[in-house]
Amino acid sequence: MVSELRLGTPKSCNIASDVQFGQASGQVKRGRVYGIADRGSVEVGKAADLVVFDPDTIAPGPLRRVVDFPANGERLTADAPVGMTHTLVNEVPIRVDGHSVPEGLRRRPGKVLHS
Numbered sequence: 001m002v003s004e005l006r007l008g009t010p011k012s013c014n015i016a017s018d019v020q021f022g023q024a025s026g027q028v029k030r031g032r033v034y035g036i037a038d039r040g041s042v043e044v045g046k047a048a049d050l051v052v053f054d055p056d057t058i059a060p061g062p063l064r065r066v067v068d069f070p071a072n073g074e075r076l077t078a079d080a081p082v083g084m085t086h087t088l089v090n091e092v093p094i095r096v097d098g099h100s101v102p103e104g105l106r107r108r109p110g111k112v113l114h115s
Contacts (some may be wrong), residue, residue: 010034020103050088058083 038046060078067074087095092109094101 039113047090047111048088049090050086051084052086054083054085056083 008091009106039048042048042050057109059082061082063076063078065074066077069075085097085098087106089109090111092107094104094109
């Protein structure tokens with residue numbers, strides 16, 4: 001299992017970019033509105049899902065049609081994203097260097113929140 005992920009230098013990993021700031025500030029506000037104290041910011045003791053991506057290459061990947069709804073209903077899915085470097089759910093890496101981490105996925109680290 002991956003025990004440590006290292007981010008690039010501040011120059012290559014600009015955590016103060018407009019996209020990230022916009023997403024983070026929106027999460028903090030939603031957490032406050034719904035009274036979810038342990039969500040919305042990256043701090044010790046709080047739950048956080050983090051995604052590291054390359055803004056120049058991020059894309060959903062190829063679309064494919066799946067027939068898995070009742071009465072042979074169809075849907076489109078894109079389950080091979082491009083440019084998604086790392087994904088951590090509650091500190092558990094589920095995607096590293098663009099590849100799924102089976103051990104992390106088996107742990108099912110996410111939690112459905114109800115308001």
